[in-house]
Amino acid sequence: MPYALRRTAQAGLVVIATFVVAFLLLQALPGDAIVARYASPELGLTDAQLDELRTVYGTDRPVWEQLWASATGFLTGDLGTSLQSGAAVETLLAAALPSTLTLAALGFLAAVALAVAIAAVATFGRAEWLRRAFRSLPPLFVSIPVFWLGIVLLQVLSFQLGLIPVINASPAQALVLPVLTIAVPIAAPLAQVLIRAIDDTVAEPFIAVARARGAGTRWLLGREVARNAALPTLTIAGVLFGELVAGAVVTETVFARTGVGRLTQEAVANRDIPVLQAVVVISAIGFVLINLAVDLAAPAIDPRLRRAVHA
């Protein structure tokens, strides 16, 4: 089977497995969403009334039947209704996705820019102390909790200095701090891998040859080193998608942004199974697609891999 086809089939299997496992795990939790939403003593409903609601929402049917209904629904684009608000899950996701995608895309771009800057200074900085300082940044960044970073940025930039409002901010203002918050933990591993890749590449004999033939540092950096360092960086970037999703949960909550992360946090708190199911599957699809793209792009970037995969 050709490589691309095999990888695509694997990706599909991962999504299906995620769907089933997530469904079964969510079902296994104690208490259901009807309990979470309607059995709260505030509403004072009787057990009989709760059972009626279970019938309306179909949560009294056997698990396999619900799994089948949910699976066929997903295939036809019907993601079900939120048990917490009664809103269609598609509606909630449609409202949340653009905001999160903007945050994630800008966050990732900022992270790449930050990582490249750190790696460049760490490997080609003018002074030894500067290079050392920048080399210690990735471990520092990766150990900063996103939550803490967000709150500190808010306290200093918004509450103390009043540079950027959090409440009633314009769309652009509302993005600055969250993008910065989400970029830092993603920039850290990227920078780390990039520094390592540059170090390795610079040590390769062909660099010495290129230098001997009169190539300057800038030329080397742009042509040889960048191309060789791109592959490991691309691979780790695929993995970092998970970090983006997790970062969104925290960032969106701290900055009071709407989005998939907030949706997830609320769905978890309220045991909103249809919403969680949709979020898990969509995250899995995103994860799988990105990694698929990375795997398929790798041979295009590095000719050495082409032989390996066709072998």
Added chain:
Amino acid sequence: MIRTRSRAGAVVAVTTASAIALSACSASAASPDASDGGAATGGTLTYLEHQAYTSLYPPAAGFYPNGALVNNVTARLLHQDPATLELEPWVAAALPEVNEDATEYTFDLRTDVTYSDGTPVTAENVVANFDLFGLGDPSRALIVSEAINNYERGEVVDDDTVRFHFSAPAPGFAQAVSTINSGLLADATLERDSEGFGPGNAAEIIGAGPFAVESEQVGTSIRLAAREDYAWAPPSAAVQGRPHLDAVDIVIAPEDSVRIGSLVAGQADIARQVEPQHEAQVAAAGLEIVAAQTNGVNNGLSFRFGHPLLADIAVRRALIAGIDREELVSSIFSEGYPLATSSLSRTALGYAEQADAYAHDPALANRLLDEAGWQVGADGIRTRDGERLRLVVNEALPQPRSRDVITLIAQQLREIGVELELFQGDQAAQTAASADIDQIQIYHSMVGRADFDVIKSQFSIANRNTLQNDDESGAPIDAELEALLQRVASEPTTEGRAAASAAVQAHLTEQAYVLPFFEEPQVYGVRPGVDGFATESVGRPDFSDVSLEG
């Protein structure tokens, strides 16, 4: 600066034509600036909310984020003064006529009230509202209102008169129609299903309140716009015409430090849910803390006496004597959280003080447990016949600092040899476990509602049943308690209901069934320059009289 809504002593009784009445007492708690002299018109208020709303169906408005919207968007037949708890007409032209056994209520309606979509409030429409709230509609997943009991049907008597019929006495109905759970909705809104009341639909939920929803960004913010033509405020309202404000922006800020930080930084005008540990920061910045009382059953513990370990009154009395409530309130809360003096709040209807019922006395606790045969084991925890004195309590997630409360009293109870464990889990897990006495033996909760019925809501086996007073067959274990609770909800006279409520409280004390901690407020932080901020009788915000200075 702490402003507490509480009342001193005077008792004011209000009686309707048939002696259905609600009594209350109050020190004037209206805001000092309610005089309304030169309040400026215009401006937009920014209000920070802790969570996004989940539904605008009025019977589901008990959840605070829902209630904040429903309270300002809908009008009710009657209005309850949050300070005196007296009822007065609102959409109704007068207080209702009630028959002798409180099974028929007749309301004369105002004829000039319109919904924000322009349709008038008619007798047919009012009956349609209560038929839905009183009976629910399971096929649309719309629930029955907890506040309305024994509802049978509504009747259109003439163009501006409606009558409601009940299968059994319903003395709480007059107060029930004043609550946010009875917010009147336009005909088009009444046709919606549960999903239609959910997020994304706020602008189409049509009421007759002083504000209407102008726009909504799901999960982020909602804008309320003042109704220019609002002219049917309750007689006691300071503002009789349109609200001072042009608009209110309700912005969701779930993270505590962000909500408080942006309030203190002047990015918002009012924030709900200022936790006790943040009050100092808010007050230090010159902001006002408004602790609105919720007028119901106090925050506290219910001991489930149906469990073998708690069946012995000596053990329950020992638990009460082993817990130091003063330490709890002073170390975890603030002066906005007054120490409870009964199972009901001092400002609740039917309150009867239970003097010296909850004194901290570890020596007494130890003696009671010794005498009951509980011996202190090697690890400091008592055992009897090989059984450990180990009890599990739920975490009351909606209540302030429940986890801290339980952690502290677990330390205190350890001193007398009782092991108290906190049940871990999210809301769904807590709710599921709380229904099972084998998992949760002590239940931590509170409930706010400004009617005598509130005590029944908390303890009756047909309602929240916090004591789990029913055996496997569903029969009450303590039949006397259940009978007393039913009396609270069926005595047709105010005096009768007050006496029944007092009897319930005395019974709870005698039997050592409950340990109330404090009178739980809703705490708001309010920026200087915001005038006239008030809350309804259970602490939901009311923006109708709010104005902004400069």
